[in-house]
Amino acid sequence: MRSNFVFYLGNELIKLGFFEHLRMIRRLPEGAREGGRTEMRRSMDLIRNLMLRLEELPMEMGDAVVVTVGDKALEGIEASDAELLHHLELLRDEGFLDCPATGQPMLGITYMGLTWRGHDFTDSIRNEEVWGKTKAAAHRAGGWTASLLLEIAKGVIKGELGKYLPGF
Numbered sequence: 001m002r003s004n005f006v007f008y009l010g011n012e013l014i015k016l017g018f019f020e021h022l023r024m025i026r027r028l029p030e031g032a033r034e035g036g037r038t039e040m041r042r043s044m045d046l047i048r049n050l051m052l053r054l055e056e057l058p059m060e061m062g063d064a065v066v067v068t069v070g071d072k073a074l075e076g077i078e079a080s081d082a083e084l085l086h087h088l089e090l091l092r093d094e095g096f097l098d099c100p101a102t103g104q105p106m107l108g109i110t111y112m113g114l115t116w117r118g119h120d121f122t123d124s125i126r127n128e129e130v131w132g133k134t135k136a137a138a139h140r141a142g143g144w145t146a147s148l149l150l151e152i153a154k155g156v157i158k159g160e161l162g163k164y165l166p167g168f
Contacts, residue, residue: 040086050076051122068108094146124153
């Protein structure tokens with residue numbers, strides 16, 4: 001019995017035999033290799049851009065969308081395919097995205113929406129001025145994590161609220 005692997009790449013249905021599947025796994029997305037090695041660094045701006053874009057996807061309750069590199073939903077976001085894939089996986093692993101535990105595609109994610117934590121993060125970093133102050137504080141501190149960015153952004157927002165609500 002021969003196994004086939006079926007998945008969507010963008011809007012195209014891809015069907016591969018077993019050995020083709022193995023070759024596909026070994027192939028890295030465009031931009032993944034420079035000088036013979038793969039180097040990935042988290043980008044605050046890319047994380048923000050992806051969260052804002054994913055939040056905008058037209059979805060209804062119960063929908064599951066496969067988001068892959070080269071997908072129309074990610075058009076205009078400046079990053080290589082490898083960076084997009086890496087950051088989508090980071091956002092999924094951080095718990096910002098609601099993704100089923102099984103059935104994940106090889107070159108993307110199955111996305112069902114933002115989690116509560118993902119909404120908190122996105123709402124906190126949506127405003128350009130708040131985002132600028134959040135990034136500046138993280139750079140001054142010398143490092144960042146997603147949780148720290150959320151806390152910094154919430155602190156910036158609380159500072160703004162203090163101007164309008166004395167004692168807040």
